Amino acid sequence: MAAFSAVKIPPPQFTTVRSSSQRPGSSPAHFAHSPSAFNSISFGSAKSVRSRPLFAVSSDVVSSSDKTKPASSSASNPAVTREVALELYEDMVLGRAFEDMCAQMYYRGKMFGFVHLYNGQEAVSTGFIKLLNQSDKVVSTYRDHVHALSKGVPSREVMAELFGKATGCCRGQGGSMHMFSAAHNVLGGFAFIGEGIPVATGAAFSAKYHHEVLKQSKPEGLDVTLAFFGDGTCNNGQFFECLNMAQLWKLPIIFVVENNLWAIGMSHLRATSDPEIWKKGPAFGMPGVHVDGMDVLKVREVAQEAIARARRGEGPTLVECETYRFRGHSLADPDELRKPDEKAHYAARDPIIALKKYIIEHGLASESELKSIDKKIDDVVEDAVEFADSSPLPPRTQLLENVFADPKGFGIGPDGKYRCEDPLFTQGTAQV
Amino acid sequence: MAMALRKIGKDGISIWRRGFSSTSGLESSSSRDATPVNLFTAINQALHIALDSDPRSYVFGEDVSFGGVFRCTTGLAERFGRQRVFNTPLCEQGIAGFAIGLAALGNRAIAEIQFADYIFPAFDQLVNEAAKFRYRSGNEFNCGGLTIRSPYGAVGHGGHYHSQSPEAFFCHVPGLKVVIPRSPYQAKGLLLASIRDPNPVVFFEPKWLYRLAVEEVPDADYMLPLSQAEVIREGKDITLVGWGAQLSILEQACEDAEKEGISCELIDLRTLIPWDKETVEASVSKTGRLLVSHEAPVTGGFGAEISASIIERCFLRLEAPVARVCGLDTPFPLVYEPFYMPTKNKILDAIKLTVNY
Numbered sequence: 204m205a206a207f208s209a210v211k212i213p214p215p216q217f218t219t220v221r222s223s224s225q226r227p228g229s230s231p232a233h234f235a236h237s238p239s240a241f242n243s244i245s246f247g248s249a250k251s252v253r254s255r256p257l258f259a260v261s262s263d264v265v266s267s268s269d270k271t272k273p274a275s276s277s278a279s280n281p282a283v284t285r286e287v288a289l290e291l292y293e294d295m296v297l298g299r300a301f302e303d304m305c306a307q308m309y310y311r312g313k314m315f316g317f318v319h320l321y322n323g324q325e326a327v328s329t330g331f332i333k334l335l336n337q338s339d340k341v342v343s344t345y346r347d348h349v350h351a352l353s354k355g356v357p358s359r360e361v362m363a364e365l366f367g368k369a370t371g372c373c374r375g376q377g378g379s380m381h382m383f384s385a386a387h388n389v390l391g392g393f394a395f396i397g398e399g400i401p402v403a404t405g406a407a408f409s410a411k412y413h414h415e416v417l418k419q420s421k422p423e424g425l426d427v428t429l430a431f432f433g434d435g436t437c438n439n440g441q442f443f444e445c446l447n448m449a450q451l452w453k454l455p456i457i458f459v460v461e462n463n464l465w466a467i468g469m470s471h472l473r474a475t476s477d478p479e480i481w482k483k484g485p486a487f488g489m490p491g492v493h494v495d496g497m498d499v500l501k502v503r504e505v506a507q508e509a510i511a512r513a514r515r516g517e518g519p520t521l522v523e524c525e526t527y528r529f530r531g532h533s534l535a536d537p538d539e540l541r542k543p544d545e546k547a548h549y550a551a552r553d554p555i556i557a558l559k560k561y562i563i564e565h566g567l568a569s570e571s572e573l574k575s576i577d578k579k580i581d582d583v584v585e586d587a588v589e590f591a592d593s594s595p596l597p598p599r600t601q602l603l604e605n606v607f608a609d610p611k612g613f614g615i616g617p618d619g620k621y622r623c624e625d626p627l628f629t630q631g632t633a634q635v
Numbered sequence: 636m637a638m639a640l641r642k643i644g645k646d647g648i649s650i651w652r653r654g655f656s657s658t659s660g661l662e663s664s665s666s667r668d669a670t671p672v673n674l675f676t677a678i679n680q681a682l683h684i685a686l687d688s689d690p691r692s693y694v695f696g697e698d699v700s701f702g703g704v705f706r707c708t709t710g711l712a713e714r715f716g717r718q719r720v721f722n723t724p725l726c727e728q729g730i731a732g733f734a735i736g737l738a739a740l741g742n743r744a745i746a747e748i749q750f751a752d753y754i755f756p757a758f759d760q761l762v763n764e765a766a767k768f769r770y771r772s773g774n775e776f777n778c779g780g781l782t783i784r785s786p787y788g789a790v791g792h793g794g795h796y797h798s799q800s801p802e803a804f805f806c807h808v809p810g811l812k813v814v815i816p817r818s819p820y821q822a823k824g825l826l827l828a829s830i831r832d833p834n835p836v837v838f839f840e841p842k843w844l845y846r847l848a849v850e851e852v853p854d855a856d857y858m859l860p861l862s863q864a865e866v867i868r869e870g871k872d873i874t875l876v877g878w879g880a881q882l883s884i885l886e887q888a889c890e891d892a893e894k895e896g897i898s899c900e901l902i903d904l905r906t907l908i909p910w911d912k913e914t915v916e917a918s919v920s921k922t923g924r925l926l927v928s929h930e931a932p933v934t935g936g937f938g939a940e941i942s943a944s945i946i947e948r949c950f951l952r953l954e955a956p957v958a959r960v961c962g963l964d965t966p967f968p969l970v971y972e973p974f975y976m977p978t979k980n981k982i983l984d985a986i987k988l989t990v991n992y
Contacts, residue, residue, distance in 0.1 A: 315792045316792040316793070316794050316969065317792070317793070317794065317797060367969060367970040375969070375970055376968070376969065376970075377969065378794050378969040378970075380794065380796070381795070394752075394794070394795065394796035394797070395752070395753060395796055396725055397725070435724070435725040436725060438724030438725055438726055439724075439725050439726050440726060440728055440729070440756070466697075466725055467697070467698050467704065468698045468701045468704075469697065469698055469722050469724075469725075473722065474722060474723075474724040474725075475724065540701060596970070597970065597971075599971070599974060601971075602963070602965060602968055602971040602974055602975065603963070603965060606964070606965050606966070
């Protein structure tokens with residue numbers, strides 16, 4: 204066991220336990236009605252928490268073939284409308300197809316550097332981001348392609364950015380880990396874990412200031428900021444500092460933990476004294492919610508409440524989504540440490556397959572309609588690759604741009620000219 | 636003198652070299668018990684020896700127990716147990732502070748920061764605590780047992796956060812030592828010396844060379860002296876100073892310059908702080924010209940300190956201004972890496988300019 208004092212962690216049991224939620228897509232949490240309530244009872248019963256195995260998630264939507272469907276999820280009462288279901292389906296398929304294409308392109312050498320794929324976690328991105336407006340903000344980590352896509356950044360721009368082309372969303376400067384878009388309010392893209400959370404906190408403060416002080420209010424309420432990050436980040440100081448600040452100032456921010464149980468090769472259980480991350484919310488005075496991150500409808504329901512809370516000005520929420528990445532940490536990760544039965548367990552809960560099954564069982568759409576969505580997305584991704592391929596590389600002069608606001612901020616070089624215009628640089632002796 | 640055969644393949648070109656080491660010291664002279672290994676294996680050997688020779692030494696960091704993302708810590712957890720070799724959560728500030736605490740109580744704490752780019756949260760602890768511990772406690776306590784190991788430098792595709800060279804920031808802190816090896820043989824000896832040095836040391840390992848550099852490394856326990864630079868190539872027209880992975884680029888430039896009749900003297904600084912001014916001064920007194928090269932941005936890089944010190948000491952002897960061929964003053968770029976880096980051609984041009992001044 205690690206040098207840190209080890210709490211005896213029960214081995215993972217992949218059984219369902221949550222008896223309280225029998226209704227389809229029901230939320231496991233009741234949000235505290237008054238912001239000052241330090242009410243831990245409301246969040247899935249504190250008493251049952253200790254006895255609850257860590258991987259227990261009830262999932263009325265996902266069902267493996269030999270498990271009987273709970274009678275309560277009746278075909279006549281689906282949790283979402285047809286339009287919403289198809290929107291969610293399309294978004295998740297886009298995320299999956301895009302990431303699979305990234306892997307192909309990487310192995311063909313079109314893409315380089317460190318690329319981290321999101322396969323398996325689509326339900327979290329789709330479940331949350333599809334509820335946002337254009338003016339709401341998203342802050343992510345290095346596993347950010349799908350967050351950008353869900354927020355509305357065109358696949359062409361994301362793919363071109365991955366290829367390092369001038370038509371990419373950051374003009375080729377950022378690459379895989381740094382997706383930014385002012386038009387879609389994606390504030391990055393952070394290679395360094397935890398660095399995005401304070402940035403998101405600041406953005407949330409700005410939204411609140413605009414609403415309350417500058418009175419630039421929207422009828423819907425405050426603009427919300429979502430900060431996505433992983434389980435490893437929850438042991439980092441910046442996370443705790445921001446939980447405190449966000450609750451102190453009641454900022455419209457939602458901290459979304461994508462707990463996929465692994466930080467490269469470090470198991471969450473072996474790195475964290477109390478692995479139940481949602482409990483860290485109430486410690487700072489905000490609601491903490493745990494949700495099955497492989498079920499997009501459950502995520503969406505939790506997200507709806509959290510976002511509504513934030514818009515009303517009631518402050519932050521910490522949402523822990525139990526999810527899993529089907530691939531390794533990055534395309535360079537051999538992924539040897541995760542056990543095959545753990546992988547198989549989560550592969551059986553593939554969010555896209557689950558939603559597809561749900562849609563068909565509830566008669567929201569036919570199989571052929573879903574197939575045509577698949578085809579449409581394939582075309583979109585192919586088009587993105589062609590666009591990226593045919594786009595030009597950025598010119599060499601771009602290297603010196605944007606270091607400071609003034610492109611001439613580099614000052615004068617030894618030859619008396621502005622450095623950014625130095626021809627010696629652009630044609631020079633630099634070996635390509 | 637130990638002869639070393641080095642094969643360094645950058646850009647897929649294998650170059651066989653013979654270099655000689657002018658260091659004296661506690662070197663193993665038994666070439667029978669040496670094997671050709673690469674950089675991460677040499678470091679791994681050093682860590683095995685360090686943990687073996689001192690029961691109160693510990694290795695920790697992110698992902699170290701399965702061997703680390705660069706395989707430098709393979710086999711340590713299995714051999715020495717998880718009480719001594721363990722993973723930490725993702726908190727660099729915590730890792731550094733925790734290491735300082737361990738060291739303050741007489742242990743040897745060998746902390747790994749997974750990439751030098753991630754060292755900045757730990758910067759506060761290192762600068763404000765580690766560097767000043769002995770000083771401000773009046774030698775009541777010290778954290779000399781602290782060694783921070785971190786892979787630094789460009790790797791071809793690293794981008795902004797997997798390629799930085801932060802050595803200059805640490806060189807500005809009295810109380811810390813900064814050591815950078817250029818090859819497997821150097822790495823093992825310097826790392827063991829750093830671990831056993833009674834001062835806190837930040838040990839940067841050039842990640843580009845982890846697999847690419849292969850050299851004969853003695854299996855035994857040996858140390859190389861700190862604060863001693865090494866002249867790895869003698870010459871008479873110009874002195875080149877560098878460290879880490881940059882040296883192989885400098886060597887290529889030396890070869891090319893040789894063909895044009897310029898004889899270059901190449902010095903590996905090895906320890907950046909406190910650095911061996913005497914060796915560089917002696918060399919510049921001989922050649923009259925100096926060129927410093929490093930990957931970090933030129934403004935405020937460690938080359939500036941070397942330049943200023945040498946000008947102070949050798950002003951009348953210098954035939955030309957000190958040249959610095961370094962990274963550009965931009966954040967480390969992604970696609971533009973080849974333009975940003977101080978490549979062989981840039982160095983060659985600078986050599987010629989300096990010699991023909």
